[in-house]
Amino acid sequence: MDLGLRNKVVIVTGGASGIGKGILLGLIEEGAVPCILDRNDTSINSCIYELGELGQKVIAFNMELTDEKSCKNVIKDIIRIKGKIDGLINNAGTNDGVGLEHGSLPKFFNSLENNVGHYHLMAKTCLPFLKKSKGSIINIVSKTYTTGQGGTSGYAAANGARVSLTEEWGHELRGYEISTYAIVVAECWTPQYKSWISKRENPEKILRTINSRIPMENRMTTTTELADMTLFLLSKKSGIISGQTIFVDGGYVHLDRK
Known part of the structure; x- marks a missing residue:
């Protein structure tokens, strides 16, 4: 299906691997112009090489998303190169295991900064250009x-904030015809997930147990589906x-997992 995304300039944070890379590949297939913002240089180089083998080019920046100056400079570069921004996909983040009992207030605030602070910063920095394009924030x-x-108090709180910001921005930006969405992920097979489960005792058994709890087809969501x-x-x-929150999770959250 032609979704009308050809030549649309779309920023994907954390776009060099996992869910972000799945979105990146989908954008390329639709003829869009994805711009990767990622701090993992190895993942960026691997992604660029892989796409190069397929005859595809991608705009990529190695940067720290929580640094305001870096964000502003990168957006300036994107505007200089492509002249516009049609969409922002906030995706980067990690489950850092900052809990209540064994965590601390500084670690909790750091988790919020690393997992939702840059969502706000990127939206703020891209806003003047999204207003011009009547674009979208996902x-x-x-x-x-x-x-x-x-x-994982920090990560859970940050994700609650991501949903709240989606709804709040939907209200604030409706006059500019900017659409906002939250896409909720439950169990999705990514390199990060593979790394986590490989470190557990009897990973194959754990994986079978996890899959059995996913109502639709007893399998994880793919990055392509997201x-x-x-x-x-x-x-x-x-x-x-x-302003909507959409679950792409095989019914994991809302259906009875029994």
């Missing part, structure tokens, strides 16, 4: 904000939907 969210997980929803929401085919 915030990728972990299900931990509503299900909890244990031992990308498909992201691309639809970026397109004009999503109509007047805005």
Whole structure:
């Protein structure tokens, strides 16, 4: 399906691997112009090489998203190179395991900065250009904000803030016809997930248990499925939907897992 995204300039934070890379590949397939913002130089170089082998080029910046000066400079560079920004996909973040019992206030605030502070910073920096393009902001969210997980207060709180910001920005930016969305991820197979589970005792058994708890097809969501929803929401085919939280999780959160 042609979603009308050809030549649309879309920023993807954390776009060199995992969910971000899945979205990146979907954007390229639709003829859009993705711009990767990532702090992992190895992932960026690997992604550029892989796409180069396929005859594809991508705009990529190695940067620290929590640094305001760096964000402003990168956005200036994107505008200089491409002249516009049509969409922002806030995706970067990590479950850092900052809990209540064994955490601390400085670690908690640091978790918020690393997992939601840059969502706000990127939206603020891109806003003048999104106003011109009547573009979209999509915030990728972990299900931990509503299900909890244990031992991860910082990450759960940050993801709750991602949802709240999506709704708040939907109100604040509606006069500019900027659409906002939150896409909630539950269990999605990514390199980060693979690394985590490989360090557990009997990882294959744990994986079977996790899959058995996912109502739809007893399997994890793929990065392609998350990308498909992201691309639809970026397109004009999503109509007047805005300020909404959409779960792409195989029914993990809302269906009875028994």
